Amino acid sequence: MAASGRQRGKAAWRGLALAAALAVAAPALAQEAPATLVADRLELGTGNVIVAVGNVEVIFDGQRLRANRVEYDRATGMLKIEGPITLVARDGTVITATAAELSDDLKSGIIESARIVLDDQMQIAAVEGQRAEGRYNQLYKVTASSCRVCDDGPPLWQVRARRMVHDEEAKQLYFYDAFFDIGGVPVMYLPRLRLPDPTLTRSTGFLVPRYTQSTILGHGVKVPYFVVINDHSDLTFTPYLAEKTLTLETRYRQAFRTGTIEINGALSSDDVLPGQLRWYIDAEGSFDLPYDFNFSFGAEVASDSTYASEYGYSGSDYLTTFATVDRTRRLEYIGLSATTYLPLATTATTESFVGSLTYDRRFTPDPLVGEIRLGFDLEAPGPGVGQDEFHGHAELGWRRDFTLGAGVLAAVEGQVSADYYRMRPTSGFASEITNVVPGAAAELRWPLSRDTAAGGTDVLEPVFQLAWSGTPGTAVPNEDGLLVEFDEGNLLDLSRFPGDDAVEQGFHAALGLGWTRFDPRGWELRLSAARVIRADDLGQFTQVSGLDGFSSDWLVSGGADFGWFDIATRTLFDDSLAVTKAATRLAMSRGGLSLAAGHSWQLADAVEGRATNLSEVVVEAGYSFTRHWRGSFDYRYDLTAGQASETGVGLYYDNECLSMGLTWAQRNVISTTTTSDTEIGLSVSLNGVGNDGRPYRRACRI
Numbered sequence: 153m154a155a156s157g158r159q160r161g162k163a164a165w166r167g168l169a170l171a172a173a174l175a176v177a178a179p180a181l182a183q184e185a186p187a188t189l190v191a192d193r194l195e196l197g198t199g200n201v202i203v204a205v206g207n208v209e210v211i212f213d214g215q216r217l218r219a220n221r222v223e224y225d226r227a228t229g230m231l232k233i234e235g236p237i238t239l240v241a242r243d244g245t246v247i248t249a250t251a252a253e254l255s256d257d258l259k260s261g262i263i264e265s266a267r268i269v270l271d272d273q274m275q276i277a278a279v280e281g282q283r284a285e286g287r288y289n290q291l292y293k294v295t296a297s298s299c300r301v302c303d304d305g306p307p308l309w310q311v312r313a314r315r316m317v318h319d320e321e322a323k324q325l326y327f328y329d330a331f332f333d334i335g336g337v338p339v340m341y342l343p344r345l346r347l348p349d350p351t352l353t354r355s356t357g358f359l360v361p362r363y364t365q366s367t368i369l370g371h372g373v374k375v376p377y378f379v380v381i382n383d384h385s386d387l388t389f390t391p392y393l394a395e396k397t398l399t400l401e402t403r404y405r406q407a408f409r410t411g412t413i414e415i416n417g418a419l420s421s422d423d424v425l426p427g428q429l430r431w432y433i434d435a436e437g438s439f440d441l442p443y444d445f446n447f448s449f450g451a452e453v454a455s456d457s458t459y460a461s462e463y464g465y466s467g468s469d470y471l472t473t474f475a476t477v478d479r480t481r482r483l484e485y486i487g488l489s490a491t492t493y494l495p496l497a498t499t500a501t502t503e504s505f506v507g508s509l510t511y512d513r514r515f516t517p518d519p520l521v522g523e524i525r526l527g528f529d530l531e532a533p534g535p536g537v538g539q540d541e542f543h544g545h546a547e548l549g550w551r552r553d554f555t556l557g558a559g560v561l562a563a564v565e566g567q568v569s570a571d572y573y574r575m576r577p578t579s580g581f582a583s584e585i586t587n588v589v590p591g592a593a594a595e596l597r598w599p600l601s602r603d604t605a606a607g608g609t610d611v612l613e614p615v616f617q618l619a620w621s622g623t624p625g626t627a628v629p630n631e632d633g634l635l636v637e638f639d640e641g642n643l644l645d646l647s648r649f650p651g652d653d654a655v656e657q658g659f660h661a662a663l664g665l666g667w668t669r670f671d672p673r674g675w676e677l678r679l680s681a682a683r684v685i686r687a688d689d690l691g692q693f694t695q696v697s698g699l700d701g702f703s704s705d706w707l708v709s710g711g712a713d714f715g716w717f718d719i720a721t722r723t724l725f726d727d728s729l730a731v732t733k734a735a736t737r738l739a740m741s742r743g744g745l746s747l748a749a750g751h752s753w754q755l756a757d758a759v760e761g762r763a764t765n766l767s768e769v770v771v772e773a774g775y776s777f778t779r780h781w782r783g784s785f786d787y788r789y790d791l792t793a794g795q796a797s798e799t800g801v802g803l804y805y806d807n808e809c810l811s812m813g814l815t816w817a818q819r820n821v822i823s824t825t826t827t828s829d830t831e832i833g834l835s836v837s838l839n840g841v842g843n844d845g846r847p848y849r850r851a852c853r854i
Contacts, residue, residue: 188210188211188212189204189208189209189210190207190208190209190210191204191205191206191207191208191209191222192205192206192207193205193206197223199225199227200225200226200227201223201224201225201226202223202224202226203221203222203223203224204221204222205220205221206220206221207220208220208221208222210222214242215239215240215241215242216238216239216240217237217238217239217240218236218237218238218239219233219234219235219236219237219238220234220235220236221233221234222234229255230253230254230255230261231252231253231254231255231261232252232253233251233252233253233254234251235248235249235250235251235252236248236249236250237249237250237251237252244271244272244351245268245269245270245271245351246268246269246272247263247266247267247268247269248266248267248268248269249263249264249265249266249267249281250264250265251263251264251265252264254283260282260283260284260285261282261283262280262281262282262283263280263281263282263283264279264280264281265278265279265280266278266280266281266289266291268289268291268318270349270350270351271349271350271351273298273350273808273839273840274296274297274298274325274349274350274840274841275296275297275298275301276291276294276295276296276316276318276325277294277295277296278291278292278293278294278295278316279292279293280292280293287319287320287321288317288318288319288320289317289318289320290315290316290317290318291315291316291317291318292314292315293314294311294312294313294314294315294316294327295310295311295312296310296311296313296316296325296327297309297310297311297809298350298808298809298838298839298840298841299807299808299809299810299840300807300808300809305335305336306333306335306336307809308334308335308807308809308810309332309333309334309335309809309810309838310332310333311327311330311331311332311333311345311347312330312331312333312338313327313328313329313330313331313345314328314329314330315327315328315329316328318349323348323349323351323352323355324346324347324348324349324352324355325346325347325348325349326344326345326346327342327344327345327346327347328343328344329343330342330343330344330345332345347841348841350840350841354378354380354386355378355380356378356379356380357377357378358375358376358377358378359376359377359378359388360376360835360836360837361373361374361375361376361835361836362374362833362834362835363832363833363834363835364392364394364831364832364833365830365831365832365833366394366829366830366831367828367829367830367831368396368424368462368829369394369395369396369397369422369424369462369463370394370395370396370397371394371395372392372393372394372395372397373392373393373394374390374391374392374401375390375391376388376389376390377389377390377391384406384407384408385404385405385406385407386404386405387402387403387404387405388402388403388404389401389402390402390403392418392420396422396423396424397420397421397422397423397424398420398421398422399418399419399420399421399422399463400418400419400420401416401417401418402415402416402417402418403415403416403417408439410439410440410441411437411438411439411440411447412437412438413435413436413437414435414436414437415433415434415435416433416434416435416465417431417432417433417434418431418432418463418465419431420459420463424458424462425456428455428456429455430454430455430456430459431454431455431459432452432453432454432455432459432460432463432465432466433451433452433453433454434450434451434452434465434466435449435450435451436448436449436450436451437449437450441477443479444479444481445477445478445479445486446477446478446479447475447476447477448475448476448478449474449475449476450472450473450474451473451474452466452471452472452473453471453473454471457495457496458496460496461496462829464831466496468496469495469496470493470494470495470496471493471494471496472491472492472493472494473491473492474489474490474491474492475489475490476488476489476490477489483513483514483515483516484512484513484514485510485511485512485513486510486511487508487509487510487511488508488509488510489507489508490505490506490507490508491505491506491507492504492505492506492534493505493506504533504534504537505533505534505535505537506531506532506533506534506537507531507532507533507534508529508530508531508532509528509529509530509531510527510528510529510530511526511527511528511529512525512526512527513525513526513527514526521552522550522551522552522553523550523551523552524548524549524550525547525548525549525550525551526547526548526549527545527546527547527549528544528545528546528547529543529544529545529546529652530542530543530544530545531543531544531545538629538631539575539576539578539579539580539581539629539631540573540574540575540576540579540628540629540631541574541575541576542572542573542574543571543572543573543574543652543653544571544572545569545570545571545652546569546570546571547567547568547569547570548567548568548569549565549566549567549568550565550566550567551563551564551565552564552565558598559598559599559600560596560597560598561596561597561598561599562594562595562596562597563594563595564592564593564594564595565592565593565595565646566590566591566592566593567590567591567592567646568588568589568590568591569588569589569591569652569655570586570587570588570589571585571586571587571588571589571624571628571652572584572585572586573585573586573628575628579629581626581628581629582626585626585628586625586626587624587625587626587628588622588625589621589622589623589624589655590621590622591619591620591621591622591646591647591655592619592620593617593618593619593620593644593646594617594618594619595615595616595617595644596615596616596617597613597614597615598613598614599611599612599613600612600613604669606671606672607671607672608669608670608671608672609669609670610667610668610669610670611666611667611668611669611670612665612666612667613665613666613667614663614664614665615643615644615662615663615664615665615666615682616661616662616663616664617643617644617661617662618659618661619646619659619660619661619662620658620659620660621646621647621655621656621657621658622655622657623657623658624655628653629653630649630651630653630654631651631653632650632651632652632653633649633650633651633652633653633654634759634760634761635650635760636648636649636650636693636694636697636699637650637697638684638697638698638699638704638705638707638724638733639707639709639722640680640682640707640709640722643662643664643682643684643707644662648699654692656692657690657692658686658687658688658690659686659687659688660684660685660686660687661684661685661686662682662683662684663682663683663684663685664680664681664682664683664707665680665681665682666678666679666680667679667680674714674715675712675713675714675715676712676713677710677711677712678709678710678711678712678713678720679709679710680707680708680709680710681706681707681708681709682706682707683703683704683705683706683707684699684703684704685702685703685704686701686702686703688702689701689702694757694759694760695732695755695757696732696733696754696755696756696757696759696760698724698732698733705724705725705726705732706724706725706726706727707722707723707724708722708723708724708725709721709722709723716740716741716742717738717739717740717742718738718739718740719736719737719738719739720736720737720738721734721735721736721737722734722735722736723735731753732754732755733753733754733755734751734752734753735750735751735752735753736750736751736752737749737750738750744775744776744777744782745773745774745775745776746773746774746775747771747772747773747774748771748772748773749769749770749771749772749773750769750770751767751768751769751770752766752767752768753765753766753767754766754767764792765792766792767790767791767792768788768789768790768791768792768797769787769788769789769791770787770788770789771785771786771787771788772784772785772786772787773785773786780805780806780807781803781804781805782803782804782806783801783802783803783804784800784801784802784804785800785801785802786798786799786800786801786817787799787800795820796818796820797819797820798817798818798819798820799817799818800815800816800817800818801815801816801817802814802815802816803815806839807839808839808840809838809839809840810836810837810838810839811835811836811837811838811839812834812835812836812837813833813834813835813836814832814833814834815831815832815833815834816830816831816832816833817830817831817832817833818830818831
């Protein structure tokens with residue numbers, strides 16, 4: 153009798169554990185996973201009824217069910233569960249109820265006073281619910297919101313409906329006879345409403361609409377509609393309706409096993425060019441190729457030269473089309489590219505083409521030998537681009553570093569470059585030109601350091617370089633090295649021209665002195681000065697470059713880094729202290745404030761295509777007023793013209809259930825005449841509906 157009783161008890165425990173586990177897991181008998189049952193007391197009822205009473209907890213397949221009482225009728229296969237009931241599913245969904253009656257496979261049943269929390273965001277409460285087909289939860293007299301619900305009033309927004317169906321497989325919420333409330337006040341009635349649940353990352357439907365106001369196009373609204381084609385591609389249609397335009401914007405994206413593509417386009421009928429269809433296409437993509445190569449491409453085309461800028465599709469002065477195949481490894485780079493440029497100006501519509509092949513390789517056979525560098529560049533400009541139709545450049549370099557006595561660092565290097573040009577018949581030069589230019593340099597550095605009384609460290613480093621470069625046999629027009637910069641980055645270069653057409657010639661010496669203070673509290677100060685001295689003034693550089701004459705301008709740079717605040721400045725000035733170029737940049741982040749600002753100054757230079765002095769201030773700032781409110785400010789001011797070229801202001805609010813943004817931007821195109829375009833944007837989105845607002849969760853007042 154005792155053995156028989158123990159066997160019946162074990163059978164009862166196994167039956168109840170399996171039945172309760174089936175009530176928790178969606179896939180039932182087909183999935184033979186072990187279940188764990190904990191309860192204060194187990195009872196064998198009359199007939200085929202098994203009862204678990206008191207703190208009942210069932211763990212099955214990563215899911216957890218808690219209840220006060222569970223009855224399992226083996227004859228009918230039904231579970232009667234008394235609450236409070238809490239079910240935590242594997243995806244984090246939490247369901248609570250006061251009572252439930254479910255089949256043991258969880259495919260049908262009734263739930264009373266149901267409350268569902270999806271992904272810790274969307275809360276759904278109902279008077280009664282039904283489970284059907286193991287997939288659908290049908291709830292009646294429903295209230296749904298992702299807002300924090302407090303005792304001092306209604307949520308910021310909520311949806312009330314007569315009936316709601318939650319499709320667990322499609323992850324969609326369907327509301328019937330729904331009212332949308334704001335602050336407890338009904339503002340909209342919708343006979344049918346579909347929303348994605350928070351666990352869904354992609355779903356077909358409308359995206360956040362955006363209100364716009366443009367000086368050129370007038371007041372308007374953009375209403376995007378997102379279409380999921382399959383797991384790896386989607387399409388977005390955005391009708392843009394404004395006072396002076398009727399536009400359809402599109403975006404197509406597709407992911408492949410080895411890459412991605414994205415195509416953006418727009419088609420407009422507007423009052424700017426009445427009677428004409430205006431259009432714009434921008435396609436780009438990138439793919440992985442065998443042997444670590446990468447292929448990337450991009451193409452921009454438009455119906456006319458002003459369409460892209462008027463609608464804000466492109467901020468560039470050119471429409472660019474390119475294709476590139478390249479590979480980057482630790483000691484090697486290979487690149488093949490073809491690019492076309494179409495100027496966005498009514499007076500310049502000539503398309504230009506440039507094709508190029510680049511190969512760079514470093515060899516480090518032995519520390520005693522040093523490093524060997526080998527490089528090739530082949531370039532084929534299209535018609536109308538420059539005075540040469542083909543340019544080949546090859547370069548072989550060598551460098552060896554030494555450590556001398558007293559901590560002096562030394563280096564020697566040598567280089568020889570060869571260039572071949574095939575010139576255009578209209579250039580006025582010989583049809584073919586070949587140049588070979590050698591170069592050599594010796595460099596000394598002596599870093600000195602000392603510890604300060606306050607525990608910091610001072611580092612003082614004088615630098616000296618003596619260099620020589622040969623003279624090309626035949627001069628060619630300098631077309632790829634016009635924008636010459638003199639800074640810390642090229643102070644010790646053999647040639648400070650950025651391209652290959654021009655080479656810095658003759659003997660020249662570079663002298664520099666740098667000082668850095670490292671403080672134990674984490675901040676540092678930097679200051680350096682440098683100059684280049686020449687044996688002969690060959691007149692290669694312009695005055696604005698700072699490198700003209702027997703001796704260059706003084707290059708002075710400095711900065712400070714305090715962790716939360718960083719500033720860097722660089723200035724070129726001559727012996728009379730006249731400034732030719734200057735640039736200052738600062739960045740800070742303190743509390744809720746983030747700031748980046750800069751100022752640049754350059755003298756006018758016809759060679760660099762600058763008819764007037766350049767003086768410009770740029771500011772980008774953001775400030776978090778509270779946890780939920782933040783603002784942004786963007787500003788670009790042309791000091792030469794005496795007016796702002798770009799100004800933007802934004803005000804944003806985010807909490808766990810709502811995001812709002814109000815933006816204002818003005819762009820001024822400064823030329824012989826100034827044209828201005830002002831745009832205002834307003835967007836509102838519901839967090840917790842297919843997106844995540846949890847970082848901005850509010851707290852209830854106590």
